[in-house]
Amino acid sequence: MYDLKKQGQAAKQASFVLMAMSQEKKSKALLAVADSLENNADKILAENQKDLETLLKNPAKASFADRLKLTKDRIAQIADGVRKVELLPDPVGEVTGMEKRPNGLIIGKKRVPLGVIGIIYEARPNVTVDAAALCIKTSNACILRGGSEAFHSNKILVDIMNEALDGAGFPKGSVSLVEDTSRETAAEMMRLNEYIDVLIPRGGAGLIRAVVNTATVPVIETGTGNCHIYVEKSADITMAREITVNAKTSRPSVCNAAESLLVDEEIAKDALPAIAEGLKPFHVEIRGCEKTVKILPQAVLATEEDYYTEYNDFILSVKVVSGIDEAIRHINRCGTKHSESIVTKNYEASQKFLDEIDAAAVYVNASTRFTDGFEFGFGAEIGISTQKLHARGPLGLKELTSCKYIIYGNGQVRG
Known part of the structure; x- marks a missing residue:
């Protein structure tokens, strides 16, 4: 023994x-x-x-x-x-x-x-x-x-x-x-x-x-990392694509990788195809809401469980939201309080996100992949x-x- x-x-x-x-x-x-x-x-x-x-x-x-x-x-x-x-x-x-x-x-x-x-x-x-x-x-x-x-x-x-x-x-x-x-x-x-x-x-x-x-x-x-990227209606779509691709694909098996993407309905028709195109070389499976599936025919319909899942894989749950309030409610309900990010040009939206998201690390216009002891200057974690x-x-x-x-x-x- x-x-x-x-x-x-x-x-x-x-x-x-x-x-x-x-x-x-x-x-x-x-x-x-x-x-x-x-x-x-x-x-x-x-x-x-x-x-x-x-x-x-x-x-x-x-x-x-x-x-x-x-x-x-x-x-x-x-x-x-x-x-x-x-x-x-x-x-x-x-x-x-x-x-x-x-x-x-x-x-x-x-x-x-x-x-x-x-x-x-x-x-x-x-x-x-x-x-x-x-x-x-x-x-x-x-x-x-x-x-x-x-x-x-x-x-x-x-x-x-x-x-x-x-x-x-x-x-x-x-x-x-x-x-x-x-x-x-x-x-x-x-x-x-x-x-x-x-x-x-x-x-x-x-x-x-x-x-x-x-x-x-x-x-x-x-905690586990069901991390989100929220693309707010004022976001730069190119920036949103680069951040999402990095957060999802650079190392999908780690806890600070993004597992879910939320996109404001006002820019979803433009933002979702652009982001999907960036994810295409990595063969990321997109599991989305009904609005997402209408915009992205290659997406499969998500279940409610998908929005609570840490995949650790090349899979991304996607939801089109009515605005920042719905995004915040969704993240606080489904997230694991790890790392969450908003992509936006709107200062008030960024501050609202920082104030109201309940997570250990909250980002504005940056990938969730930075939640790491080395990146925070701790040497290790x-x-x-x-x-x-x-x-x-x-x-x-x-x-x-x-x-x-x-x-x-x-x-x-x-x-």
Whole structure:
């Protein structure tokens, strides 16, 4: 039987050492990790190939291959992300809000690590490194539980990182991988309150729902991405086409890809054919409302379920709307509070959209694909939080810390 408790104990002990780790030591470790990943690229690719071969034997999972596949360029990008994290300001130890009270006490807030962070995710080897790098930078220990599809990739990545961390003087258990990918061990991890301080799921709707419903460990909920592009009646149609094509087709399997297009009825007859023409080279299937199907004969009639679906594929739901109010109502009803965008020349419409859309990231005249830790200047991310407590949007360094109050006195006692 897999001893997850022992792994949790090691992570907890490591977290106490990491709390006092200097910035210099953490920087040295991150640079060593980045170099080691690049130097061992051939080993990583060999293990990644094992995972790909297994995945492609199951046609139902073939669409996940892009998420799983590593190349030398992708490994170099992952290593570069670690170096970018190293360059970012370290939030740990930051003291804010020092205030002297009438009784002479001086009270402030100090930013501190969360402790042990558990991360449960699917077939994304890059998350293994991104999560570890962010946790190292913020003095958190992390327990990683990736999907079975990426087991060999994750194991070699963690082994390589741990070798570098060991050389940099980090304690055992700072970064560890749950090597039993069974559901029973995952469920045990979700209830490991004694050792794990917070749990972050990253993946599809089923995974996130399972973690939220099962976990007794506090959860930072990352959301699925049913993201929308709304083409308002004043929009530049060329811009709308370019934004929609980018948001849908650049990487359709990721959570910030657009899944739905809303077009104002005043420009639908011109905008929809132009956008459809831009999507044509990518063979995007359009599932639209009755008005959409009349304008685009190649479209198929959408079901109500289509408007709630994160496809992760070359499929786009489309709806012609009467105006911005209907668009906002539709997005707030069907969206997953991830990323939403309006294409418009009208300032008032843009501000109304920004004010009334309930999502972690709301764009004006830009692709939803920018909702990403790298693009936001965080160096990397563990996920995109769609909840409203503690952290929302890309989970970067500050979101992986908490605070404690520090109080200076000179002998005060309370009467």
